[in-house]
Amino acid sequence: GIQVEQSPPDLILQEGANSTLRCNFSDSVNNLQWFHQNPWGQLINLFYIPSGTKQNGRLSATTVATERYSLLYISSSQTTDSGVYFCAVEGRGSTLGRLYFGRGTQLTVWP
Amino acid sequence: SAVISQKPSRDICQRGTSLTIQCQVDSQVTMMFWYRQQPGQSLTLIATANQGSEATYESGFVIDKFPISRPNLTFSTLTVSNMSPEDSSIYLCSVWAGDYEQYFGPGTRLTVT
Numbered sequence: 001g002i003q004v005e006q007s008p009p010d011l012i013l014q015e016g017a018n019s020t021l022r023c024n025f026s027d028s029v030n031n032l033q034w035f036h037q038n039p040w041g042q043l044i045n046l047f048y049i050p051s052g053t054k055q056n057g058r059l060s061a062t063t064v065a066t067e068r069y070s071l072l073y074i075s076s077s078q079t080t081d082s083g084v085y086f087c088a089v090e091g092r093g094s095t096l097g098r099l100y101f102g103r104g105t106q107l108t109v110w111p
Numbered sequence: 112s113a114v115i116s117q118k119p120s121r122d123i124c125q126r127g128t129s130l131t132i133q134c135q136v137d138s139q140v141t142m143m144f145w146y147r148q149q150p151g152q153s154l155t156l157i158a159t160a161n162q163g164s165e166a167t168y169e170s171g172f173v174i175d176k177f178p179i180s181r182p183n184l185t186f187s188t189l190t191v192s193n194m195s196p197e198d199s200s201i202y203l204c205s206v207w208a209g210d211y212e213q214y215f216g217p218g219t220r221l222t223v224t
Contacts, residue, residue, distance in 0.1 A: 031211055031212075031213075033212065033213065035215075040217075041148075041201050041217070041218045041220060042215075042217050042218065043203065043215040043218075045212060045214060045215075048211055048212040050211075086153065086154070088154075088213075095159060095167070096141075096142060096207065097141075097142040097144065097159075097207035097213060098144070098156065098159070099144075099154075099156070099205075099213055101153045101154045101155075102153065103152075103153045104153055
């Protein structure tokens with residue numbers, strides 16, 4: 001299956017700082033999503049972004065499909081941003097809807 | 112979008128027993144999936160729940176251990192059979208609602224003692 005690599009694995013920030021999370025994938029994709037898993041285990045949809053750029057408040061994401069990577073930007077981080085951020089992709093030719101997940105980036109934001 | 116509920120939200124079970132997890136969606140969906148997340152790990156797909164036919168299992172997962180039912184387009188169950196401590200995980204149901212995004216339920220946190 002398609003390989004998904006995320007970096008960095010861990011990130012510790014002070015409140016107010018900005019950060020960039022990266023997701024590299026090994027093949028062409030139909031779907032790429034970013035999720036935030038909160039401390040209670042709930043996966044929250046952040047972006048559906050197989051290509052292009054999207055913004056939602058302090059978060060934005062860019063996917064360069066031809067170069068097989070995606071970036072998630074978090075600006076002015078808050079303690080509530082803490083948790084694990086996952087990138088997941090559906091490869092072209094994969095079963096419809098079948099997502100491959102990266103190992104995630106564990107983000108800790110200190111007050 | 113889709114709103115997904117799972118029952119139970121958490122459980123503590125003894126080894127050798129079985130637990131059935133329910134997943135309910137607020138609308139009819141094409142595809143439903145079951146994932147496992149072991150402690151500190153990423154999500155791994157267990158199987159695709161097919162309506163009206165047997166589930167499609169990923170490598171390393173078998174029907175005898177993880178039987179799945181999907182009687183209609185809004186409901187599915189996953190049973191974790193003959194449990195051992197290694198089965199302690201979060202089990203998540205997800206759906207693909209046809210708008211390209213996939214949505215996840217709140218998860219079932221299982222501890223096997």
